[in-house]
Amino acid sequence: MTVFIIRRLMQALLVLFVTSLIVFLGVYAIGNPIDILVPDDATEMERQQAIHSLGLDRPLPVQYGTFLLHALHGDLGTSFVFNQPSISLILDRLPATLELAFVALFLAIVIGMPLGIIAGLKPGSRFDEGVMTTSILGFSLPNFWQGMMLIMIFSVWLGWLPSTGRGQMGSFLGIHSSLFTLDGLAHLILPAINLSLFKISLIIRLTRTGVRETMLLDFVKFARARGVPETRIVVVHVLKNILIPIVTVVGMEFGSIIAFAVVTETIFAWPGVGKLLIDAVMRLDRPVVVAYILVVVAMFITINFVVDLIYSLLDPRIRLGGAK
Amino acid sequence: MNKVSRTSRSKLLAFGASLMLGVSTLATAPAWAAGLVIGSSTEPSAVDPLFSRTGNNQNLAMQVFDRLVVQDENLQLHPGIAKSWETTGPMTWLVHLRDDVTFHDGNKLTADDIIYSLDRAKNVPNSPAPFTGNVAAIDSMKALDPYTIEFTTKAPTPDFIEQIGLVYMLEKKVAEGASIEDYNSGKAAVGTGPYKFKEWVPGDHVTLVRNDAYWDKKAAYDTVTIKFISNDAARVAALLSGSVQLIDAVSPVDVTKLSGTAGIKVHSTSSTRIIYMALDSSRDTSPFITDLDGKPLTPNPLKNAKVRLALSKLINRDGIVDRILSGAGQTAGQLVPEGIGGYVPDLKAESYDVDGAKKLLADAGYPKGFGITIHSSNDRFPGDGEVAQAIGQMFARGGLKVNGVVTQPYNVYASAAGKQEFSAFIFSLGNTTPTAITGLRNLLMTKNKEAGTGGFNRVQYSNPVFDNLMQDVLTEFDTNTRMTAVQNATRTVMQDTPFLPLYWQKVYWASKDDVTYIANKSEDTSAYFASPAK
Numbered sequence: 001m002t003v004f005i006i007r008r009l010m011q012a013l014l015v016l017f018v019t020s021l022i023v024f025l026g027v028y029a030i031g032n033p034i035d036i037l038v039p040d041d042a043t044e045m046e047r048q049q050a051i052h053s054l055g056l057d058r059p060l061p062v063q064y065g066t067f068l069l070h071a072l073h074g075d076l077g078t079s080f081v082f083n084q085p086s087i088s089l090i091l092d093r094l095p096a097t098l099e100l101a102f103v104a105l106f107l108a109i110v111i112g113m114p115l116g117i118i119a120g121l122k123p124g125s126r127f128d129e130g131v132m133t134t135s136i137l138g139f140s141l142p143n144f145w146q147g148m149m150l151i152m153i154f155s156v157w158l159g160w161l162p163s164t165g166r167g168q169m170g171s172f173l174g175i176h177s178s179l180f181t182l183d184g185l186a187h188l189i190l191p192a193i194n195l196s197l198f199k200i201s202l203i204i205r206l207t208r209t210g211v212r213e214t215m216l217l218d219f220v221k222f223a224r225a226r227g228v229p230e231t232r233i234v235v236v237h238v239l240k241n242i243l244i245p246i247v248t249v250v251g252m253e254f255g256s257i258i259a260f261a262v263v264t265e266t267i268f269a270w271p272g273v274g275k276l277l278i279d280a281v282m283r284l285d286r287p288v289v290v291a292y293i294l295v296v297v298a299m300f301i302t303i304n305f306v307v308d309l310i311y312s313l314l315d316p317r318i319r320l321g322g323a324k
Numbered sequence: 325m326n327k328v329s330r331t332s333r334s335k336l337l338a339f340g341a342s343l344m345l346g347v348s349t350l351a352t353a354p355a356w357a358a359g360l361v362i363g364s365s366t367e368p369s370a371v372d373p374l375f376s377r378t379g380n381n382q383n384l385a386m387q388v389f390d391r392l393v394v395q396d397e398n399l400q401l402h403p404g405i406a407k408s409w410e411t412t413g414p415m416t417w418l419v420h421l422r423d424d425v426t427f428h429d430g431n432k433l434t435a436d437d438i439i440y441s442l443d444r445a446k447n448v449p450n451s452p453a454p455f456t457g458n459v460a461a462i463d464s465m466k467a468l469d470p471y472t473i474e475f476t477t478k479a480p481t482p483d484f485i486e487q488i489g490l491v492y493m494l495e496k497k498v499a500e501g502a503s504i505e506d507y508n509s510g511k512a513a514v515g516t517g518p519y520k521f522k523e524w525v526p527g528d529h530v531t532l533v534r535n536d537a538y539w540d541k542k543a544a545y546d547t548v549t550i551k552f553i554s555n556d557a558a559r560v561a562a563l564l565s566g567s568v569q570l571i572d573a574v575s576p577v578d579v580t581k582l583s584g585t586a587g588i589k590v591h592s593t594s595s596t597r598i599i600y601m602a603l604d605s606s607r608d609t610s611p612f613i614t615d616l617d618g619k620p621l622t623p624n625p626l627k628n629a630k631v632r633l634a635l636s637k638l639i640n641r642d643g644i645v646d647r648i649l650s651g652a653g654q655t656a657g658q659l660v661p662e663g664i665g666g667y668v669p670d671l672k673a674e675s676y677d678v679d680g681a682k683k684l685l686a687d688a689g690y691p692k693g694f695g696i697t698i699h700s701s702n703d704r705f706p707g708d709g710e711v712a713q714a715i716g717q718m719f720a721r722g723g724l725k726v727n728g729v730v731t732q733p734y735n736v737y738a739s740a741a742g743k744q745e746f747s748a749f750i751f752s753l754g755n756t757t758p759t760a761i762t763g764l765r766n767l768l769m770t771k772n773k774e775a776g777t778g779g780f781n782r783v784q785y786s787n788p789v790f791d792n793l794m795q796d797v798l799t800e801f802d803t804n805t806r807m808t809a810v811q812n813a814t815r816t817v818m819q820d821t822p823f824l825p826l827y828w829q830k831v832y833w834a835s836k837d838d839v840t841y842i843a844n845k846s847e848d849t850s851a852y853f854a855s856p857a858k
Contacts, residue, residue, distance in 0.1 A: 031739030034452075039378045040754040041762045043457035044772075044779040046377075050452050081369045083450045083504050093527055148557060155565040164363070164553050164562045165528050269553040269562075271527025279554075282703075284735050 012301045019297050020071070023290050024064050032056065033080050033284035054080050067290070076294065077287030081280070086291035090273055094295075096166055097265070097272035099177050101257040103192040105250065108199035113246075115200075116207025117234065123212055131204060138201030147194045147267035154190060162187050164269040191268040195261060199253055206249060210242030217241075243314055251307040255300045359547035360839065363559045363568035364849050367552040371524055372507035373492035373515070374445050376453040379754075383850050385492050387532055387548070389515035392419065392438070393489035394540075397844035397853065398663045399596065399758045401489060405433060405516065405539070411801065414480045415463070421471040425539045427495045428520045435467035440496035442488060457776070458487045482801045486757060518543040519851060527552060532851065544855040560834075563588070569839050572849035574832040575706055576652035582834050591833040593843035594654040594661055596755040598763075599705065601639075601698075601715065601824040603632055604747045606784040612747035614695035616725055625694050626747065632821040633674075634684035635748075638722035639715055640676040645827055648710045653827035658760075658814055659767065661828045663845070665759030666810030671818055673825070681722050693724040699749040701738070702731035705829060712750050741782050752829070753780065756846055760810055761797060768817055769794055783823075790817040 034051050042050075051057050055066070067077055076087045119128040155163035167187030170180025178184025214220065215238065223233050262274030273292065280288035311318045366380035373385035392406035409419045425433040442462065445455040461481040466474045477484060495514050502512035513521040516539070519532035532548040551568060553559045559571045560578050564585075574582065574590065583590045604610040605626045615621045625631045641655040655673035660666060685693060696719060700712030709731040716729040732740070741749055755763045770786040771778030777791075778784075793813035800806040833841050833849065842853040 031735050031737075032742070035738035035742050036735060037376075037378075037452035039453050039756075040752075040780070041756055041766065042377070042453060042779060043460070043766070044776045045460060046454055046456045047779060048773070049446075049454055049456050053450050054452060078450065080450075080452055083370060083375065084508075089526075096527070148561075151558065151561045151565070155567070156561055159565060162567055163565055164558060164567055165551055166525075266555045267558050269528075269551065269555070269558060271525065271552075275527060275554070282733075282735055 008301075008305060012298070015301065016294055016297060020068070020290060020294055021064070023293050024067065024286065025060075027281075027284060027286040027289050028060060028063075031284055033286065036283050037080060067287075076291035079280075079285055079288045081283055081285045081288075086285075086287040087295075089276060089288060090292055090295055093271060093273045093276050095177065096270060097258055097261055097274060099179060100188070100191055100195060100261060100264070100270060100272060101254060103179070103188060104195035104199065104257055105254055107192060107196040108203050108253075109250070111196075112200045112203030113207050116204040117211055117239075119204065120208040120211025121215070121234065123208075128208075132208075135201035135204045138197045141197075143194065143198065143263050144267065146197055147191075147264060150190045150194055151267070161190050163190065166271055191264050191270050194268070195257060195264045199257070202249065202253065203246065206246050207242065210245060211238060214238045214241050240314065244311060247307060247310050247314070251303050251310075255296075255303050258296070258299065359549065360545040360570065360851055360854055361568045362548065362550045362849065362851065362854075363553045363562045363571040364550050365552075365554055365556070365559060365571075365573040366849075367527070367554075368524075368530075370504055370508060371510070371513045371521065372448070372504055374441070374448050374455055374494070375451050375504065375507075377455055378453050379756075379847060382756075382846075383848050384530060384550075386517070386848060387519045387850050387852050388513060388517045388521045389492035389494070390425070390517050391490055391492055393485065395490070395758075395846065397593070397842050397846075399756065399845050400663075401486065401758055404489070405493065406485075406489070409485055412474075414801075415477045417475040417477070417484055418468075419473045419475065419485075421473070422539060423471050425516050426537050427498075427516050428514045428535060429495070429498065430537075431495060431497065433493065433495070433516055434470040435473045436470075437496045438473060438493055439465045439467060440499070441493045442491055444494065444499070445491050455491050458491050460776075461487060480799050480801070482799065482803075482806060483759070483761065486759070490756075519548060522547075543851065545851060548851040550849075550851075563834055563836070566836070570833060570835040570841060570849075570854060572831075572833050574834045576650040576830075576832075579652065579832050579834075580650060587837050589835050589837055589839075589841075591835065591841040591843040592830050593845055594828045595831045595847050596660055596664060596845050597705075597752055597829045597831075597847065598656055598659060598755075599653070599708075599711070599750065599752050599826045599829060600656075601635075601748055601750050601826060602741075602746075602783050603635070603823060604744065604783050605632065605822065606786060607744075610747040611745060612697035612699070612727070614725075614727060616692060616695060618695060618727065621694055625688065625690055628688045629820050630684045630688040631690065632824070634681040634688070634722070635719070636674040636821055636824045637677040637681035637684070638718050638724075639674070639824065639826065640718055641673050641826060642676070644711055644714055648707050648714055649827075649830075652706065652830040652832070654830065655827050656825035658818055658825060659753075659763045660755060660760040661845075664755065665807050666761065666764075666814060668811045668814050668818075671815065673827075678722050685723065693722070695725040695727045696748055697727045697746075698729045699737070699741070699746040700729070700731045701734040701750070704734040704737075705752055708750060711826070715750075744782065744784070750826075751782070754847070759807070760814065761794075764794060764810070764813065764817070765798075768822055785822045787817055787820055787822065790820075 034056060038047050038050055079086045079089055082089060115131050119131045122128055151163040154161045167178050168181045168183040169176050169178050178188055223237060262278050265272045265274040277292050368381045368384045369376055373389045390405050392404055393401040394404040395401055405422050405425050406419050407422045411417055442459050445459045448454055461477045461484055463476045463478045468474055498512050498514045506512035508524055510521050518535055518538045520535050522531040522533050524530045530550045534543045534546050553562055556575050562568045563571045579590055582588050603626045608624055609620055609622050610624045613621050613624055645653040645655055657673040658668055658671045698712050698716050700708050702709035712729050712731055716726045720726045753767060765777050766779045767781060769777035770791050771781045771784055790813055793816055797806060797809045797813060800809055831847050835841050838857050840855050840857045844853055
């Protein structure tokens with residue numbers, strides 16, 4: 001276990017270093033942020049002053065070296081646009097995105113898994129076909145269009161739910177979140193549904209396939225022969241067996257929801273990190289782009305690690321560790 | 325590059341918006357909170373008014389802070405907290421302040437605050453767009469009494485007030501030693517403006533409340549909430565659903581439909597933002613100019629003024645405005661539109677004249693044309709990629725061999741354009757000053773770092789006669805003589821067709837019926853211009 005963790009940590013550091021180098025060079029190659037940041041009526045002097053104060057007049061290796069040195073002290077640079085530490089910009093907005101991602105994933109699991117199990121138990125039934133057809137819509141309709149439709153129906157037409165922003169925030173056990181006020185919840189519903197529709201479909205399909213395969217296996221027959229009740233077979237034995245692929249996918253999807261919720265965040269004007277990233281890319285705000293991607297990479301590394309741990313809990317045959 | 329996805333995305337946007345508009349008549353009656361809620365497409369990057377001179381920051385700053393002068397919707401200047409000013413010599417100015425201006429914390433504004441703010445303007449740490457140019461002319465400042473300041477300038481500076489007048493004024497006592505976080509949290513965001521700053525939740529909204537002690541006309545709303553909604557269709561939806569009462573940057577596609585929607589008003593003006601085509605006219609060879617076989621062509625035909633005029637005549641500007649922009653533009657024949665100082669009434673947009681153009685090309689020695697590639701951004705302003713496509717077709721119709729039309733995202737495009745990597749490329753230039761002088765200086769004067777001219781002269785155009793005329797402009801004190809001099813300089817330089825003006829963008833706001841908005845040429849979205857409809 002210790003060896004496993006140490007090896008993982010070493011790998012993580014290497015990945016982070018390589019990522020920082022690639023992203024740093026990549027953003028540098030796109031263009032010069034100064035062309036985007038200075039206003040149209042800036043004088044040449046103002047331009048030169050800005051180039052100097054943002055450190056863009058230094059050679060690239062020096063810029064990267066300074067970045068690395070500061071990064072080792074936990075400082076991932078200061079945003080060109082906001083003049084604030086890029087890491088604090090990201091951490092300020094991360095809670096909004098996390099909240100959205102958790103609710104979306106929760107919806108995906110509590111809606112997707114039961115539907116998938118029932119569909120898998122009765123393949124070919126009307127229910128199965130209905131669920132499967134609907135889930136195709138979840139896959140194929142563009143996320144953007146779904147969002148517009150949700151706004152159109154529930155905000156413009158019915159006028160039930162607000163369409164923009166995060167709403168009022170409440171505080172519970174020291175956590176600030178829009179989950180704790182009615183107004184906040186109302187603001188959360190549409191974006192969370194928008195973000196979860198694709199994931200619901202994905203989980204339905206994964207669960208259904210898993211259930212269908214597993215129901216035919218010998219251990220299910222033996223369980224039946226021993227007189228184990230059908231409900232127990234499904235909920236305890238089958239479910240345990242199909243969970244591994246689902247946990248893998250849920251883990252990866254959770255990462256991707258956080259990292260790439262940008263479409264939903266843009267449509268619903270949700271103040272999360274996705275929008276921050278897109279704006280940063282458009283304005284070549286390199287410190288924010290680099291810091292964001294490093295945070296996301298670190299997050300994926302952590303999620304993968306947690307998923308590995310969960311595997312070993314679900315299936316004792318899977319062992320962690322370096323010792324062969 | 326990237327053209328297909330851009331086009332399909334904008335279609336999708338238009339489709340989404342039109343679907344929503346289709347059902348808008350069924351919208352339920354909204355219930356407002358007291359005050360005004362604005363849906364803004366852009367967000368400031370900081371609350372410190374001197375941190376960045378870009379439009380998104382100015383929007384917020386102009387509501388909370390004051391300047392020496394007030395700028396109206398046509399960019400013209402009127403006395404603000406400076407009630408008058410005069411020159412006492414070629415390099416000395418006396419500025420008289422109002423004595424009834426108080427900061428939001430109750431303290432009086434005095435000459436010390438003004439001197440402090442003007443001094444700080446050039447020393448804002450890490451500012452990407454400082455006000456340095458506005459205060460560069462100042463040699464020394466002295467308070468003669470609490471409400472009179474004497475300035476000496478480094479050189480005779482006729483437009484001195486236009487320069488320092490646009491700097492926002494801070495309270496010295498509060499602002500000294502304040503960090504950018506102090507402004508963002510509101511601690512140091514103490515101005516004298518019509519609204520007081522309450523809070524900024526990044527990515528979400530800004531809240532302002534009325535300043536009841538304002539020295540000028542009191543603000544129209546008790547509270548103002550500015551929500552940041554960057555997506556065009558989502559902003560329209562927010563207006564229709566009643567969660568905001570005023571939105572900005574309405575796209576031309578939505579304008580047509582919103583104008584026909586009951587309960588919605590559209591406000592528009594032609595802005596001072598000019599969309600133009602720059603021509604690589606100074607070099608002997610240009611990277612994207614070829615002969616008819618596709619080989620590099622020397623000498624570069626764009627060096628010839630006849631060829632540049634011919635290209636201008638090949639562009640059907642009316643067609644571009646009508647067909648591509650749904651009318652959201654005003655065809656242009658010079659840098660600034662009517663209403664801005666230095667506008668020349670008789671310089672009309674070049675008319676569409678294919679035969680005339682062909683004749684000019686033949687005279688210049690290119691009867692069969694030459695090869696050209698057009699470049700443009702595709703995400704900078706509405707229709708940029710499409711306009712480039714259309715001009716490509718127009719050039720082809722005029723007998724040029726169009727080798728391609730390439731559009732790129734602005735962040736890639738802007739840098740490349742600045743490095744002279746293109747031959748004929750489309751760009752925009754906004755103007756926030758009351759006259760054409762800044763624009764002419766930055767776009768058309770010979771590039772000279774020391775003199776600070778030609779900052780956006782990306783093609784290194786150089787016209788000594790025009791440069792001399794502009795020197796006269798920059799040193800003339802009498803306003804009328806100065807404006808005539810600007811007009812002369814403009815006439816002279818436009819005869820040479822140094823660039824191809826296409827159109828001035830129209831800008832649109834839309835509001836619920838109960839809000840009146842003064843459409844302004846500075847493209848500012850601010851409660852300053854909004855009031856309840858009578």
